[in-house]
Amino acid sequence: MLNKISLNKVYQFLLVILAFLLPVSVFLANVIIVIIVLLWIFTGNYKSKYLQIIGNKFILASIAFYCIHIVGLIWTEDLAWGLEILHKMWYFILLLPILFTIVDQKNIKYYISSFLLAISFTEVLSYLIWFEILPPFKVAMITEPVLSLVVHSGPNNPYVFTMVKNPTPFMSHVSYNPILAFAIYLVYHEIFFNKNLSKFKFFMYSFFAITMTFNMFITGGRAGQVMYFVAVAIMIFQFFNLEKVKSLVAIVLIFPLIFFTAYQTSDLFKLRVDNAVSDVVVYESNNNTSVGKRISYAINSWGIIKQNPIIGVGTGDFPIEFEKMSAINNNKDFYHASLPTNPHNMYSLVLIQHGLVGLLVFLSIFYYQFKLSFLSSNRLMRDIGVALPIMFLVIMFSDSYLLGHYTSLLFVFFSAFLYKDFEKD
Numbered sequence: 302m303l304n305k306i307s308l309n310k311v312y313q314f315l316l317v318i319l320a321f322l323l324p325v326s327v328f329l330a331n332v333i334i335v336i337i338v339l340l341w342i343f344t345g346n347y348k349s350k351y352l353q354i355i356g357n358k359f360i361l362a363s364i365a366f367y368c369i370h371i372v373g374l375i376w377t378e379d380l381a382w383g384l385e386i387l388h389k390m391w392y393f394i395l396l397l398p399i400l401f402t403i404v405d406q407k408n409i410k411y412y413i414s415s416f417l418l419a420i421s422f423t424e425v426l427s428y429l430i431w432f433e434i435l436p437p438f439k440v441a442m443i444t445e446p447v448l449s450l451v452v453h454s455g456p457n458n459p460y461v462f463t464m465v466k467n468p469t470p471f472m473s474h475v476s477y478n479p480i481l482a483f484a485i486y487l488v489y490h491e492i493f494f495n496k497n498l499s500k501f502k503f504f505m506y507s508f509f510a511i512t513m514t515f516n517m518f519i520t521g522g523r524a525g526q527v528m529y530f531v532a533v534a535i536m537i538f539q540f541f542n543l544e545k546v547k548s549l550v551a552i553v554l555i556f557p558l559i560f561f562t563a564y565q566t567s568d569l570f571k572l573r574v575d576n577a578v579s580d581v582v583v584y585e586s587n588n589n590t591s592v593g594k595r596i597s598y599a600i601n602s603w604g605i606i607k608q609n610p611i612i613g614v615g616t617g618d619f620p621i622e623f624e625k626m627s628a629i630n631n632n633k634d635f636y637h638a639s640l641p642t643n644p645h646n647m648y649s650l651v652l653i654q655h656g657l658v659g660l661l662v663f664l665s666i667f668y669y670q671f672k673l674s675f676l677s678s679n680r681l682m683r684d685i686g687v688a689l690p691i692m693f694l695v696i697m698f699s700d701s702y703l704l705g706h707y708t709s710l711l712f713v714f715f716s717a718f719l720y721k722d723f724e725k726d
Contacts (some may be wrong), residue, residue: 308344310339312403313411315587316479320415323714325471327706330550334396341399354398359669359720366666367394367676382642383617386654389704392713395626400717409682409718421509423471424516430468431519439470443577467520476707478525479696480518484710485513486532486688494680495521495539516564518570523577526570530556531695535688576725595699601626602649606656613656621641622653643704647697650704667694673720685718 315337322330345399370387378384429435469477488510534552541547563570580592604626607684614622620642643650651663669691674686702708
């Protein structure tokens with residue numbers, strides 16, 4: 302049996318590795334997670350672990366949110382898909398409470414540094430692919446093929462060039478950009494608030510802040526790009542200590558500068574912005590576009606929610622109910638090439654599955670995150686603790702980001718130490 306001191310060292314070593322693997326490898330990260338879970342289960346001290354868990358309302362809210370999904374199996378028709386949803390969300394019932402009991406305040410800087418090192422590694426690979434020094438590989442090659450753009454230099458003189466659509470080898474742009482946005486926030490925070498940075502570290506952080514920001518706009522993740530602007534806004538408000546006038550003036554000056562610089566320098570960003578605008582304009586005549594589908598998802602989802610407002614349709618019944626509602630709306634010229642397994646909106650999904658009851662439980666997670674952050678005397682923990690839920694609350698309007706491996710693991714991993722009162726332990 303490992304003694305308490307050596308076990309803690311093992312835990313901290315594994316957590317630092319997990320922080321690095323978080324944006325790099327699903328398989329290797331899961332290996333580390335399994336090791337941590339097994340160690341935690343078989344090393345005793347259960348009373349202390351139990352008391353830590355029940356003593357934190359954020360953890361209890363997360364567990365309650367998972368339990369709502371278990372209860373929702375009672376009235377679901379599609380039990381198989383309901384169990385799949387439970388599988389996707391097991392981090393909230395098991396991993397989050399376990400990480401919460403083993404994180405160490407002294408090692409938080411190592412968790413964050415390891416995560417940022419991994420992001421730097423993925424960023425370097427992303428640039429090597431983008432500059433065509435490396436060929437696209439893994440996800441960059443398989444799920445995000447080379448995109449051909451036709452650019453007209455004149456009405457009768459078109460020319461064609463190609464570029465890598467998403468130079469993100471380890472994950473799709475849907476997950477990469479939100480994680481990159483959060484990493485950029487962490488780097489910005491070090492630059493503006495860490496007064497103990499050496500000149501070398503200040504230079505390195507500043508260099509990576511610039512390269513990471515540019516990297517944000519050479520990939521196609523629009524939700525992550527929105528999350529980036531949210532991160533910048535949060536940083537501005539925190540920098541000016543919530544002074545509204547100064548913060549708003551800074552936002553009005555900085556946001557257009559970033560946006561139009563990205564729009565003029567990144568062909569992919571320009572394309573994605575133009576496509577988003579076009580998708581909204583042509584929605585009535587062609588709703589089978591990326592944004593058009595999301596509008597249709599929202600319309601169909603609202604139809605389901607109105608029919609089942611209090612407790613929803615059950616944990617596994619979104620696909621079934623969406624198909625029914627899609628058939629009804631198809632009579633009104635709505636078209637879907639394929640039916641989704643989630644509505645690309647976390648709030649809609651929760652409302653459909655568990656109604657207003659589920660939504661209240663879900664939002665309680667973020668309520669306690671804010672509450673515990675404001676009680677913290679540590680500025681780093683308080684600032685990041687506020688930024689994390691705000692950024693997720695925004696991007697969850699565009700997809701179910703607490704169902705995906707990378708983004709849900711990011712949320713769980715950082716939440717495990719951001720909302721823990723270490724003084725109680």
